[in-house]
Amino acid sequence: MKRILSILLENESGALSRVVGLFSQRGYNIESITVAPTEDSSISKITIQTIGDEKIIEQIEKQLHKLIDVLKVTEVGNINYIEREIALVKVSNTHDQYNRIKNITDIFRGTIISITPKISIIQLPGTSKKIDAYLKTIRELTNIIEISRSGIISISKI
Amino acid sequence: MEMLSGSEMVVRSLIDQGIKYIFGYPGGAVLDIYDALKTINGIKHILVRHEQSATHMADGYARATGKIGVVLVTSGPGATNSITGIATAYMDSIPLVVISGQVASSLIGYDAFQECDMIGISRPIVKHSFLVKNIEEIPIIFKKAFWLAISGRPGPIVIDLPKDILNPLIKKPYTWPNEINIRSYNPILKGHQGQIKKALYTLIKAKQPVIYIGGGVISSNSHEELKTLAEKLNIPVTVSLMALGVLPENHPQNLKMLGMHGTYEANMTMHNADVILAIGVRFDDRTTNNVDKYCPNAIIIHIDIDPTSISKTIPANIPIVGDAQNILKQILNLINKKQSLNTMLNLKDWWKKINSWKSINSLNFNKYSKKIKPQYVIQKISQLTCGNAFVTSDVGQHQMFAALYYSFNKPRKWINSGGLGTMGFGLPAALGVKLAFPKEIVICITGDGSIQMNIQELSTAMQYKLAILILNLNNRSLGMVKQWQDMIYSGRHSHSYMKSLPDFVKLAESYGHIGISINTTEELEKKLKLALSYLNKGTSVFVDVSIDPEEHVYPMQKRGGGMNEMLLQKIENLPA
Numbered sequence: 243m244k245r246i247l248s249i250l251l252e253n254e255s256g257a258l259s260r261v262v263g264l265f266s267q268r269g270y271n272i273e274s275i276t277v278a279p280t281e282d283s284s285i286s287k288i289t290i291q292t293i294g295d296e297k298i299i300e301q302i303e304k305q306l307h308k309l310i311d312v313l314k315v316t317e318v319g320n321i322n323y324i325e326r327e328i329a330l331v332k333v334s335n336t337h338d339q340y341n342r343i344k345n346i347t348d349i350f351r352g353t354i355i356s357i358t359p360k361i362s363i364i365q366l367p368g369t370s371k372k373i374d375a376y377l378k379t380i381r382e383l384t385n386i387i388e389i390s391r392s393g394i395i396s397i398s399k400i
Numbered sequence: 401m402e403m404l405s406g407s408e409m410v411v412r413s414l415i416d417q418g419i420k421y422i423f424g425y426p427g428g429a430v431l432d433i434y435d436a437l438k439t440i441n442g443i444k445h446i447l448v449r450h451e452q453s454a455t456h457m458a459d460g461y462a463r464a465t466g467k468i469g470v471v472l473v474t475s476g477p478g479a480t481n482s483i484t485g486i487a488t489a490y491m492d493s494i495p496l497v498v499i500s501g502q503v504a505s506s507l508i509g510y511d512a513f514q515e516c517d518m519i520g521i522s523r524p525i526v527k528h529s530f531l532v533k534n535i536e537e538i539p540i541i542f543k544k545a546f547w548l549a550i551s552g553r554p555g556p557i558v559i560d561l562p563k564d565i566l567n568p569l570i571k572k573p574y575t576w577p578n579e580i581n582i583r584s585y586n587p588i589l590k591g592h593q594g595q596i597k598k599a600l601y602t603l604i605k606a607k608q609p610v611i612y613i614g615g616g617v618i619s620s621n622s623h624e625e626l627k628t629l630a631e632k633l634n635i636p637v638t639v640s641l642m643a644l645g646v647l648p649e650n651h652p653q654n655l656k657m658l659g660m661h662g663t664y665e666a667n668m669t670m671h672n673a674d675v676i677l678a679i680g681v682r683f684d685d686r687t688t689n690n691v692d693k694y695c696p697n698a699i700i701i702h703i704d705i706d707p708t709s710i711s712k713t714i715p716a717n718i719p720i721v722g723d724a725q726n727i728l729k730q731i732l733n734l735i736n737k738k739q740s741l742n743t744m745l746n747l748k749d750w751w752k753k754i755n756s757w758k759s760i761n762s763l764n765f766n767k768y769s770k771k772i773k774p775q776y777v778i779q780k781i782s783q784l785t786c787g788n789a790f791v792t793s794d795v796g797q798h799q800m801f802a803a804l805y806y807s808f809n810k811p812r813k814w815i816n817s818g819g820l821g822t823m824g825f826g827l828p829a830a831l832g833v834k835l836a837f838p839k840e841i842v843i844c845i846t847g848d849g850s851i852q853m854n855i856q857e858l859s860t861a862m863q864y865k866l867a868i869l870i871l872n873l874n875n876r877s878l879g880m881v882k883q884w885q886d887m888i889y890s891g892r893h894s895h896s897y898m899k900s901l902p903d904f905v906k907l908a909e910s911y912g913h914i915g916i917s918i919n920t921t922e923e924l925e926k927k928l929k930l931a932l933s934y935l936n937k938g939t940s941v942f943v944d945v946s947i948d949p950e951e952h953v954y955p956m957q958k959r960g961g962g963m964n965e966m967l968l969q970k971i972e973n974l975p976a
Contacts (some may be wrong), residue, residue, distance in 0.1 A: 250653060252584060256519055256531065267524045297711070304708040310528040324770040 246274065246291050246298050246318040246325060246384060248396050249306055252322065253279050253286040257311040263289055270294065270302050273329075274393035281302065285313065289395050290368075325396040329373045331364045331380065331391040332388040340385050346383065350376045401746065403571040406535040410561070411537045413542035415442040416576040419470050421461065421835060422446070422499075422581045423454040427474025427515060431502025432566040433663040446864060449856040451478050451946045454830035455485020457493050458845035460829030464790060468549050468695045475501040476514030479560075480521065484822060487525040487674075491819025492642065493619060494555035495549040503566040505533070518560045520690065527555030532565050534613070535572045542581045552587030553706040554619055566825055587705060591727035599677070599701045599718050600734050606699075608750045609635045612658065613644030616680015616704060616724050621813045623647070625728035632735055634747050635677070638666040640687055641818045642681070643677065645808030654755070659687035659959050661800045664762035664966060667957065670695055671964035676851055679703045681726045684819070693962035703727050709768065718730060762955045762968050763804055771948035772921050774798065774873045778805035780925055781843065781871060784932060790815065790833045791839040794826040794850030797879035800953040802845040824853030827870065831857060834866040841869070841935065848874045848898050857975075858877035858911040860954070861940050869935050870942045872904055875949040883952045888959075892960040894912060908942030918945045 244303060251257050258277055265272050272290040280287050292302060299317065306315045318325055331352075335343055347354060352366035366376055373391065380386065404412060410433050415861050416420065423446045426434045439444055448454040450474045458469025469489075473482045479500040483927030489496045503512040511920060519529050530541045530546050532890040538754045545557040596921050603609055617626055623646045630637050636659040637647050645653045658666035670676065681687070691713055702709075702716035703724055710719045720727055762947055765775040778801050781789075788805035792815040793799040808814050815833060817825040830844035851872055873879075881896040914934045918927045924945070931941040 255524075259520070260523060263523050286786070296714075301708065301712060308706070308708050310582065310585050 243292055243295065244291060246289060246394055246396060247276060247303065247306070248284055248316050248323075249288040249312060250280070250314040250317050251288065251309070252311040253284050254311060255310060257286065258288065261306065264305055265290075265292070265302075267303075268305060269299065274391070274397050276393040289318070289393070291394050294339065294360065298362075300391050314368050322399050323396050324368060325394050326367060327373055327394050328367045328392045329377070330390040331366065331377065331386060333362050333364065334360055334385045334387055335381060337364045342383055343380065346376075350379075352376065355367055357392070372395075401573040404574040404788060405432070405436070405566070405568045405571050406561070407436040407566040408540040409535065409574050410542070411436045411440045411443060411565070412574060413539050413576065414470065415440070416539075417542065417546050418909065419468070420444060421472040422472050423448055423461075423470030423832070424452050425454060425474065425478060427476075427478045427501065429475035429503060429563050430472060430478075430499075430561075430566070432563070432568050433499070433561075435499070435568065445472070445696060446831075446860065449859050451481035452824065453499065453854050453857045453860070455482045455489065455496065456822075456825050456828035456889055457832035457835075458496055459489045459825075460492050460792060460815050460832030461487060461836050462489075462496060462832075463829070464812050464833040466619075466812065468497055468546055469832065471496060471498040472513065473498065473500050475503055475518070478514075478591045479516050479518040479617070481935070483522060483525070486522055486556045486558070486825075488817045488820045489820045490512070490525040490527070490823045490827060492615060493554050494556070497545050497555040498556060498558045500558060500560050501566075502531070502553060502562040504559045505562045508562065508566065515713050518558060518640045522558045525556070526558050527553075529558035529560065531560045532562065535565055535570060537820065539574060539576050540580065545581060548582070548585065551583075566897075583797070588707075588721045589726055590722040590947050591703070591722035591730050593730065595718060595720045595874055596730050597734065598781070599653050599720060600731055602675055602701060602718060603633060603635070607635070607746065608673050608753075609675040609677065609747075610669050610673040611635050611677045611679065612640070612670065612681060613635045613643045613646055613679050614638060614640040614681030614762055615760070617643050617678075618811045619648050619723040620680065620705070621768065622725035622728050625725055627651075629728055629735075634751075636669055636751075638662070638670055640681055641803055641816065643811075644803060644814040645811045646668060649807035655758075657803055658687070658963070661804065661955060661956075662687075662955050663804070664760050664968065665754055665757040667758040667955075667966060668964045669699075672753070672961055674697045675699045675701065677701045677714075678727070682690060682709040682712065685713070689716060689957045689961050689963055689965070691888060692738045719777075725769065750796070755818075756802060759866045760968070769948060770921065772788065772918065772945060773817055774801045774875075774951055775805050776921065777873060777924065777947065778802055778845065779943055780928055782806045784925075784928055785808065785841055785843070788855050789813070789843050790830070790837065792816065792826045792830040792833060792842070792844045794844075794853075795821045795823045795847045795880075796847050796850060797875070797951070798845050798847040798850070798873040798878075801873065806845075823850040826850060827854050827857045828860075830870075831861055831864075831866045834868050843869045843871055845871045845873065847879060847906075848872060848876060848901055849878045851904075852927075855907070858908065858913060858942075864913045867935055868937045869931055870908075870940070872902070872942065872944045873947050874904070874907045874944050875947050875951070876901060877949055878952075879900070879949075880953070886952065904942055904944040912943055913940040914944045915944065918943060924941070
């Protein structure tokens with residue numbers, strides 16, 4: 243099962259490698275990872291999407307907590323959290339496809355941010371689920387040349 | 401305010417922390433620190449012959465004293481050589497601070513001479529590590545390192561010091577901080593009162609309870625509390641390899657070591673228990689055998705300071721996070737309030753069963769063999785030292801024989817690499833112990849394979865006049881490897897022979913020690929006494945005992961079985 247963990251940690255050199263190292267060392271998976279400083283520049287936030295059952299997730303949380311640099315670990319995924327991702331999608335388009343691509347993209351509230359006679363680039367923010375759905379739809383319409391996804395970020399509602 | 405260079409700050413920080421000894425080996429990147437050791441008095445430095453030994457020596461010192469062991473190595477190969485020792489300490493939760501030199505900050509990343517990413521290479525085997533970037537940070541980083549090493553679940557800390565930070569010409573203000581605060585580090589010390597009540601209630605109701613203790617009882621210094629608790633509730637105690645000596649060997653409730661080579665009574669008691677009170681253990685695979693068949697009827701109460709140890713391999717029914725000593729005191733307080741408590745009678749049937757398992761006498765061996773039995777050697781040395789010596793060991797058959805046949809009476813006397821299983825640990829560790837306890841008898845029980853992994857430290861022993869007894873159970877082979885090859889690989893002894901062994905007696909003599917060889921059972925006692933008399937005179941003695949090479953370590957659990965599935969001797973299986 244996919245889970246999202248949000249980690250607050252000291253913004254120090256080597257702190258990220260301790261987190262990433264922990265995952266590889268103990269055989270845990272990283273599906274995606276994002277990291278950036280928070281409003282307090284001494285603290286960074288890492289959002290990791292991982293896979294595991296209840297027992298493994300519990301161990302991952304505890305192991306992360308054990309790292310000296312880590313301040314807080316929370317599992318994102320219940321209703322109190324908002325998760326977002328952004329995807330940049332490069333598709334090929336002929337003239338007659340363009341309108342349909344635009345229509346679909348509008349429905350998913352994406353934006354076409356670059357256009358050449360043969361290629362469109364679409365920017366699409368949303369939940370991972372929504373991006374997956376968009377990609378499925380657009381794939382039926384045209385050829386996807388390249389996808390770049392940001393990995394998940396999250397914030398608590400309260 | 402006092403103005404000091406970085407290297408002077410390193411030495412002053414050690415002194416201000418109360419450190420007496422450091423173990424190390426000089427090299428280019430740390431020459432400034434070595435110079436400061438000479439100009440500032442107060443730290444005694446022990447020069448080893450290999451950096452791995454420095455970490456093991458500091459480790460032995462730490463295990464025997466409960467204090468922090470400190471190591472100083474240079475960059476590159478000095479740092480990498482220390483890695484095995486750091487990993488050894490990490491696996492057994494031993495407090496170490498390892499100071500490593502590093503190339504100058506401006507050269508980091510340029511593959512400079514003797515450059516190695518020590519922070520990176522040590523990352524998975526340290527509790528935490530620091531790369532020092534400013535001279536002014538040195539005292540605060542050292543204070544943090546020592547606090548992290550010894551508090552919570554202890555462990556090794558690495559401090560990597562680039563050469564420019566140590567420049568003797570750049571002086572900066574130095575103050576030793578009185579206290580430090582690490583906002584992201586607050587180990588839980590007190591146990592949750594509700595959980596403790598639940599645990600005690602479960603224990604009192606139990607018909608077949610057992611206490612299972614590990615190294616955490618030693619690191620929390622809670623052997624007294626443990627003994628009181630076990631005695632008040634009349635519960636049997638099984639002991640992991642890391643906790644031998646917590647309860648005196650001849651204590652009637654001590655069922656001795658459990659696990660792969662544990663006693664029959666210890667493993668049977670575990671398997672049949674309805675409640676297991678596990679304290680300071682991590683349910684290591686060598687103590688559980690097959691986890692799917694593990695103690696099927698037991699409710700598990702697990703006390704540990706490290707939350708990750710709880711429910712990692714064996715799910716705990718009643719987890720209690722905290723310092724074992726605090727928690728045991730909390731439990732004892734509750735017991736004292738319940739004056740009517742009398743569990744002695746309830747456990748009569750349970751003790752009857754346990755005594756029947758005991759009567760099988762699973763540690764029996766052939767005492768009348770013409771060939772010297774390793775068990776007999778250990779029993780003899782145990783008798784001759786009244787179970788009071790410090791005993792370090794290496795890894796293999798001799799380690800198990802030492803664990804099973806030496807009668808430890810006090811905690812911190814048994815010093816071995818339990819988690820990592822590091823051959824070459826015993827000799828340097830023994831020297832570290834002897835340094836801390838110059839008046840005590842220190843014995844390194846080893847084998848012909850292990851001793852050769854750090855035998856160069858015989859030279860260190862001579863230089864610092866550290867008199868220890870090395871008891872080499874020489875079977876001319878890698879005994880434990882051979883045992884497994886006998887059991888699993890139809891006796892195909894692939895590379896488990898030690899050919900071209902040195903003459904250990906002459907070797908010891910060439911380092912300036914006494915060498916004694918023992919070849920018959922008859923001469924064993926006399927020669928061991930002779931060795932001890934030399935030792936008393938302040939000379940290290942190397943005793944090379946030619947033991948029966950066919951001997952295997954028993955009891956042994958069957959692979960993939962439950963705790964109760966055991967082999968007691970080579971051919972016969974125990975009736976179910």
